[in-house]
Amino acid sequence: xxxxxxxxxxxxxxxxxxxxxxxxxxxxxxxxxxxxxxxxxxxxxxxxxxxxxxxxxxxxxxxxxxxxxxxxxxxxxxxxxxxxxxxxxxxxxxxxxxxxxxxxxxxxxxxxxxxxxxxxxxxxxxxxxxxxxxxxxxxxxxxxxxxxxxxxxxxxxxxxxxxxxxxxxxxxxxxxxxxxxxxxxxxxxxxxxxxxxxxxxxxxxxxxxxxxxxxxxxxxxxxxxxxxxxxxxxxxxxxxxxxxxxxxxxxxxxxxxxxxxxxxxxxxxxxxxxxxxxxxxxxxxxxxxxxxxxxxxxxxxxxxxxxxxxxxxxxxxxxxxxxxxxxxxxxxxxxxxxxxxxxxxxxxxxxxxxxxxxxxxxxxxxxxxxxxxxxxxxxxxxxxxxxxxxxxx
Numbered sequence: 500x501x502x503x504x505x506x507x508x509x510x511x512x513x514x515x516x517x518x519x520x521x522x523x524x525x526x527x528x529x530x531x532x533x534x535x536x537x538x539x540x541x542x543x544x545x546x547x548x549x550x551x552x553x554x555x556x557x558x559x560x561x562x563x564x565x566x567x568x569x570x571x572x573x574x575x576x577x578x579x580x581x582x583x584x585x586x587x588x589x590x591x592x593x594x595x596x597x598x599x600x601x602x603x604x605x606x607x608x609x610x611x612x613x614x615x616x617x618x619x620x621x622x623x624x625x626x627x628x629x630x631x632x633x634x635x636x637x638x639x640x641x642x643x644x645x646x647x648x649x650x651x652x653x654x655x656x657x658x659x660x661x662x663x664x665x666x667x668x669x670x671x672x673x674x675x676x677x678x679x680x681x682x683x684x685x686x687x688x689x690x691x692x693x694x695x696x697x698x699x700x701x702x703x704x705x706x707x708x709x710x711x712x713x714x715x716x717x718x719x720x721x722x723x724x725x726x727x728x729x730x731x732x733x734x735x736x737x738x739x740x741x742x743x744x745x746x747x748x749x750x751x752x753x754x755x756x757x758x759x760x761x762x763x764x765x766x767x768x769x770x771x772x773x774x775x776x777x778x779x780x781x782x783x784x785x786x787x788x789x790x791x792x793x794x795x796x797x798x799x800x801x802x803x804x805x806x807x808x809x810x811x812x813x814x815x816x817x818x819x820x821x822x823x824x825x826x827x828x829x830x831x832x833x834x835x836x837x838x839x840x841x842x843x844x845x846x847x848x849x850x851x852x853x854x855x856x857x858x859x860x861x862x863x864x865x866x867x868x869x870x871x872x873x874x875x876x877x878x879x880x881x882x883x884x885x886x887x888x889x890x891x892x
Contacts, residue, residue, distance in 0.1 A: 501526070501590065502575045504573045509567065525542075526548075529570060554566065581779070581843075585789075607831070609624055609643060610637040611624060611641070613635055615701070621661050640834060642835065657748075659685045661688070673689040711757075720742065755847065763849070766846070767847075768868065769844065776794070777790070784830055784831050796808060843874070848860060
């Protein structure tokens with residue numbers, strides 16, 4: 500992880516400071532005592548940071564100085580804050596296995612969870628995804644719990660799946676709740692529907708979250724067109740009103756939100772090496788990388804198109820193995836921290852439901868990241884979820 504190492508001695512500090520780059524990096528400082536904790540951090544300017552930590556002690560200052568305690572410096576240059584943050588996480592996780600989470604100050608990403616293991620499934624908000632295969636299903640990451648709750652509740656207004664959290668023991672004598680009285684729930688609590696009817700409604704909800712809302716748009720559009728074809732114009736108008744009410748709900752759906760086991764993305768970041776960018780791969784919420792991508796192809800790859808070279812780098816990432824739930828939560832927290840930043844550096848491109856990346860947009864994105872330009876903007880979630888993904892010709 501940390502690719503460079505230098506021995507440090509106070510009497511040769513100028514030589515050491517001159518040898519390190521005045522550029523972003525993650526670094527680790529070790530002393531003579533093998534039992535002592537090393538100092539680990541990231542910085543936007545490694546030389547300046549080391550001069551402050553290891554330079555001559557200033558009089559009447561309370562600044563931390565490790566000049567007389569450190570004997571070696573390990574570091575790795577980075578090209579972006581995202582790369583620095585991910586590398587710092589990996590180094591802290593290896594160096595401080597019991598306290599790295601506290602040092603990283605994780606704020607886990609909120610997720611919408613469908614509890615399909617329940618006899619009468621329901622939805623809730625959580626930060627713990629559990630198993631990614633099978634039930635329950637999780638969708639995220641959302642920026643905040645408030646945003647996740649609002650989207651979930653506004654979305655469920657279009658369905659009749661239950662909102663209660665109790666394990667149900669259906670009883671026809673049960674009076675029901677306000678949702679059943681308002682005809683917003685099929686009321687399995689008092690046998691207001693058959694198990695098959697409730698299961699069908701749950702399948703509609705799952706299709707809605709799986710497709711980013713497009714399944715319900717298609718359903719409403721088909722119903723409206725069918726009503727118009729049979730001259731039931733009042734019904735068509737009512738369905739059109741529901742379709743219009745759905746649009747602002749879908750506008751709350753961040754482009755990055757996916758079913759976690761289908762969350763596949765490519766993140767492009769600036770690189771510390773010249774004429775290059777850095778790739779990170781996201782699979783099922785887990786981040787892997789970095790992988791360097793050279794803008795100028797090597798001699799043996801000059802005959803290849805940019806798209807095929809990108810695919811070759813993507814294929815070079817190791818196959819994602821099953822990870823502990825905690826590690827998935829940590830990676831999602833890092834992804835959320837970067838993605839929802841007010842002004843983020845780099846770009847992200849999401850694969851479609853078949854795992855195919857939008858290669859033309861990726862090639863343009865590489866150019867923008869390399870030139871330091873801002874990311875491409877999209878007017879809505881639907882733009883990112885459209886069928887513009889393609890394989891290289």
